[in-house]
Amino acid sequence: MNKALFFPKTVFVTSSALKYETTKQIINNLSSIPVKVIKESADIIPHIEYSVDPIKESKKFLLLDVQAGGFVKPCPCTPYYIGCNYYIINIDLQCPLDCSYCILQDYLSVPAITVFVNRNKLWRELEVFIKKRGGKRFRIGSGELSDSLALDHITNHSRDLISFFRKKPGALFEFKTKTTNISNLMNEEPSENIIISWSLNTPTIVKQEEKGAPSVEERIDAAAALVKKGFKVGFHFDPIIYYPGWKEDYEGVSVMLMESIPLERIAWISLGSLRFPKNLKKIIKDRFPETKIIDAEMITGIDGKLRYFRSLRSELYLNIINAFRKHAEGKRIPFYFCMESSEIWKEGLKKEPRDKKDVELYLLSRGF
Amino acid sequence: MEGGLKAFNSLKIDSMKNNKILIKKIYLQDERFRISYFFDNKKLERSIAESGVHNRIWLVKREGKLIVASGWRRIQACRELKIEEVPYRILYNLNDLLVFRAVLLENLSIREFDVLEKAWTLRNILKFGLQVQEILKDYCLLINVPRSHKYVHDFVNITDLNHNIKQLIYKKRIPFQIARLFLDYSEEEQELLGPILGSFGINKIKEVLELVAGISKRENKNPLVILKAKELESLWLERKLNSVQKADKFLDFLRRKYYSNFYRTTKKIEKILTELNWPKDVILKPYHFFEKDEYSLEFSFSSQKEFKEKINKLMNAAESQLVKKLFSIFTDE
Numbered sequence: 001m002n003k004a005l006f007f008p009k010t011v012f013v014t015s016s017a018l019k020y021e022t023t024k025q026i027i028n029n030l031s032s033i034p035v036k037v038i039k040e041s042a043d044i045i046p047h048i049e050y051s052v053d054p055i056k057e058s059k060k061f062l063l064l065d066v067q068a069g070g071f072v073k074p075c076p077c078t079p080y081y082i083g084c085n086y087y088i089i090n091i092d093l094q095c096p097l098d099c100s101y102c103i104l105q106d107y108l109s110v111p112a113i114t115v116f117v118n119r120n121k122l123w124r125e126l127e128v129f130i131k132k133r134g135g136k137r138f139r140i141g142s143g144e145l146s147d148s149l150a151l152d153h154i155t156n157h158s159r160d161l162i163s164f165f166r167k168k169p170g171a172l173f174e175f176k177t178k179t180t181n182i183s184n185l186m187n188e189e190p191s192e193n194i195i196i197s198w199s200l201n202t203p204t205i206v207k208q209e210e211k212g213a214p215s216v217e218e219r220i221d222a223a224a225a226l227v228k229k230g231f232k233v234g235f236h237f238d239p240i241i242y243y244p245g246w247k248e249d250y251e252g253v254s255v256m257l258m259e260s261i262p263l264e265r266i267a268w269i270s271l272g273s274l275r276f277p278k279n280l281k282k283i284i285k286d287r288f289p290e291t292k293i294i295d296a297e298m299i300t301g302i303d304g305k306l307r308y309f310r311s312l313r314s315e316l317y318l319n320i321i322n323a324f325r326k327h328a329e330g331k332r333i334p335f336y337f338c339m340e341s342s343e344i345w346k347e348g349l350k351k352e353p354r355d356k357k358d359v360e361l362y363l364l365s366r367g368f
Numbered sequence: 369m370e371g372g373l374k375a376f377n378s379l380k381i382d383s384m385k386n387n388k389i390l391i392k393k394i395y396l397q398d399e400r401f402r403i404s405y406f407f408d409n410k411k412l413e414r415s416i417a418e419s420g421v422h423n424r425i426w427l428v429k430r431e432g433k434l435i436v437a438s439g440w441r442r443i444q445a446c447r448e449l450k451i452e453e454v455p456y457r458i459l460y461n462l463n464d465l466l467v468f469r470a471v472l473l474e475n476l477s478i479r480e481f482d483v484l485e486k487a488w489t490l491r492n493i494l495k496f497g498l499q500v501q502e503i504l505k506d507y508c509l510l511i512n513v514p515r516s517h518k519y520v521h522d523f524v525n526i527t528d529l530n531h532n533i534k535q536l537i538y539k540k541r542i543p544f545q546i547a548r549l550f551l552d553y554s555e556e557e558q559e560l561l562g563p564i565l566g567s568f569g570i571n572k573i574k575e576v577l578e579l580v581a582g583i584s585k586r587e588n589k590n591p592l593v594i595l596k597a598k599e600l601e602s603l604w605l606e607r608k609l610n611s612v613q614k615a616d617k618f619l620d621f622l623r624r625k626y627y628s629n630f631y632r633t634t635k636k637i638e639k640i641l642t643e644l645n646w647p648k649d650v651i652l653k654p655y656h657f658f659e660k661d662e663y664s665l666e667f668s669f670s671s672q673k674e675f676k677e678k679i680n681k682l683m684n685a686a687e688s689q690l691v692k693k694l695f696s697i698f699t700d701e
Contacts, residue, residue: 050504052517282545286518295585297629299657309629310658314698343661347699 005153005181006096008062011035012044012112017064022117022155026064029154033062041065044111053287055105059096061112062154067091071122072129075144078275080302081339082353085360086139089126091116091157092146097178098211100288101239104145106280113146115155123164130168137364143176143197150179158184166191172267172364174234178213180222190230195267197234198223200257202249205241209293216253220260227265238272238338240316242296242308250316251323258327268366269324271317271348272338274298275307303339310344317348334366388453389425391443395433400495401468402440403481403488406538413445421446424455426474428467434458438471465496472510483537483544486511487526494524513544522548530555532562540570549577557591567615579622597621633658633697640693647681661695 011033017023018037027035038044041063051057071090077083093114094104116122142148142161152158158175162185165173174195175185185196198219201209206216214222223233235257240250274293276284281294298306307313317337324333335349336359345351353359425439436443437459446454459467472489475481481489489511493503500520508515513523522544526537529550537547550558561580565573584591603609603617624631634654641652650667665682669675685691693700 049515050501054516292585295582297627299627299630302656302659309627309633311629311633311698341659343659343698 006150008033008113009060011062011064012038012041013064014038014040014066016066017117020066020117020119022119023064025156026115026117026154030062041111041114048111055287056098058111059094059098059113063110063112063114064117065114066118067116067121071116071125072140077356078303078305078339081341082337082345082359083339083356084139084336084363085356086141087129088144089122089140089142090145091122091142092151092155094145095147096150097147097213099213100209100211100284100291101241101274101276101293103276103280105283105287106277108145113151115151119160126164130171133170135170137170137172139172139174139360139363141174141176143174147177147179148175149177149181149185152181152184156184159188162188162191162194165194169193176236178210178219180214180218182222182226185226185231186229190232192232195232195234196223196226197236199236199238200253201237201241202246202253204243204245204249209241209288209291216256220256224260227261232265232267233261234267234269236270236272236338237320238270239274240271240320241274241293242312242316243292246316247319250320254320254323255327258324263328263331263333266334268334268336268363270336270338271320272340273308273313273316275301275305275339277305281306313340313344314347317344321348336363387456389427389434389456390453391446392452393434394427394443395435396443398430398433398435400435400464401437401471401492403485403492404440405488406484406535407441409441409445409448412441413448416442416445416451417449421451421454424457426471427456427458428462429458437467438474463496465493465498468492468496476510481511483526483542483547484534486513486544487523490520491524491527519544522551525551530558530562533558536562536565540573542570542573546570546574546577549574549581552577552581553591557595560592560595563611564615564618567612568619572619576619576622579626583622583625594625630657636697637694640690644685644688644690646685647678650678650682658697663694
């Protein structure tokens with residue numbers, strides 16, 4: 001990462017996590033950081049609850065814990081809009097970056113950045129999950145409730161996940177990140193079913209709203225380095241934000257991307273405009289009083305979340321799509337929408353997926 | 369705090385029984401322990417008029433003067449009833465913070481605080497020298513305030529709001545999450561908002577405050593500019609409208625400004641319907657915020673003839689090529 005790599009102030013280890021090999025490895029990787037053994041995650045709460053910004057404070061700590069529930073889950077997506085039948089692996093929770101719009105501020109209530117160390121359970125669960133799919137292909141990723149690579153220098157998750165999924169050709173595995181923490185990946189042999197994706201935004205949004213994250217250029221450079229190494233990559237323009245100057249800015253990013261990454265190595269480019277549960281608006285206002293992202297014309301969508309009025313969303317998407325097409329020399333660009341209506345799909349991409357399975361089929365065809 | 373609590377536990381209260389003090393002997397200008405400024409004293413006055421003051425007023429001595437620690441409402445009621453004396457007790461050996469804690473516990477044992485009382489409570493505690501972090505630990509749970517620095521600061525700032533706005537918060541029982549929205553507004557803006565919001569219920573008050581703040585941030589203008597918009601000048605002077613109607617029109621103005629794209633789309637639909645010669649008494653309802661290209665119809669009829677007439681009119685409209693426009697309003701520019 002161009003910004004300093006994340007290192008916690010303290011590592012908390014629950015007593016039940018102590019015996020795991022991953023715990024020992026992580027503690028070893030953080031040899032200069034104080035380690036405290038606690039009974040349960042709630043024991044961290046007194047360290048953060050009286051601070052000025054408990055969410056920010058919680059991001060200074062690392063918790064090594066045991067995943068008692070399931071690791072593998074369907075992506076929560078959102079009701080009434082079209083999803084993509086994606087599966088997520090919750091191996092880490094929370095993220096050291098501090099993006100103003102981040103849904104995790106509202107969605108998670110963990111008192112620290114959490115890493116689950118009982119990896120054998122994860123592998124077992126994945127084996128069962130894959131077996132149950134009966135040879136059907138699927139997409140799965142680790143970047144939903146955390147950034148897939150932000151902790152990789154500490155956890156080495158990428159090494160183990162690649163090693164596992166390389167042998168599972170029916171699975172299309174995606175790392176999703178905003179960081180440039182790719183040293184581990186640079187030492188791995190690529191596999192066609194492993195996609196490394198970056199969440200991208202305009203330099204204005206990165207500077208104002210994505211605290212602690214590398215610049216767009218740095219992210220695209222990291223992607224280019226991995227493409228050179230032989231990996232396939234993906235990009236997520238999500239959340240696309242409406243602000244004065246957005247049109248030129250997003251076009252600028254599209255040019256930068258098209259000039260740096262060959263289209264045939266891009267598995268997909270997702271587009272999703274800013275949306276969030278109503279409760280998050282209060283959190284954003286309290287934590288980021290200077291932000292202007294919540295001031296555009298937002299309506300309550302069918303799912304109850306706030307999102308831009310349809311004409312604004314259409315305008316955003318069409319402009320970005322056209323900006324890319326201008327530089328694609330007639331080649332097909334693998335766009336898809338995240339959590340959008342069939343009407344938006346039709347307007348933006350002239351496609352009419354009936355449901356998430358249609359979207360899944362389309363994306364699987366791009367990935368393999 | 370621990371030492372303080374010890375002192376608090378050995379709270380010494382004057383043991384004089386049934387002693388009364390002339391109200392004029394109490395120094396009422398010192399309001400350091402006061403947390404209630406807005407209340408309805410009618411019930412209390414009736415009770416005192418019938419059976420006198422049951423609970424003694426709590427007093428403390430400061431700079432040689434007796435000041436009220438607890439009992440402001442009782443004193444107010446007595447003055448209203450021209451009662452000159454009240455039963456009292458004096459609290460000794462306690463600093464301001466411990467007196468205040470005793471007052472809080474006494475009050476909280478019989479009732480919940482409203483937003484404004486919580487706000488003054490927190491302001492007083494800060495004034496008595498406690499840090500926010502200590503307040504979060506020792507007082508927030510006690511008075512039912514979320515343990516957050518931001519919330520404590522916002523509560524305290526609520527005490528600085530315009531008098532009319534505080535009265536509105538009290539009268540309408542406006543909850544904290546909405547009351548704090550007033551903090552985005554200057555004194556002058558609050559002054560303007562007060563009378564308008566008086567006509568609204570809590571939900572509409574919230575909507576107005578959010579809309580004005582949202583528009584002003586989006587347009588990079590002070591809320592005052594929005595509140596004094598030219599389009600509104602004639603509205604405030606309109607004599608035919610009462611205050612409720614004016615307030616509704618004001619809200620409509622804000623909605624049209626904030627949801628400008630939504631209203632533009634609505635206008636487009638109206639234009640299409642006019643072109644279609646759409647029957648006036650058949651309501652065409654678009655899907656929620658046009659999220660889907662779906663419409664529903666609503667009409668009534670009281671005879672087979674009327675039913676047939678309306679269906680025929682609709683059939684005529686349905687035959688027109690213009691109907692297609694309803695399904696491409698976002699792509700036909």
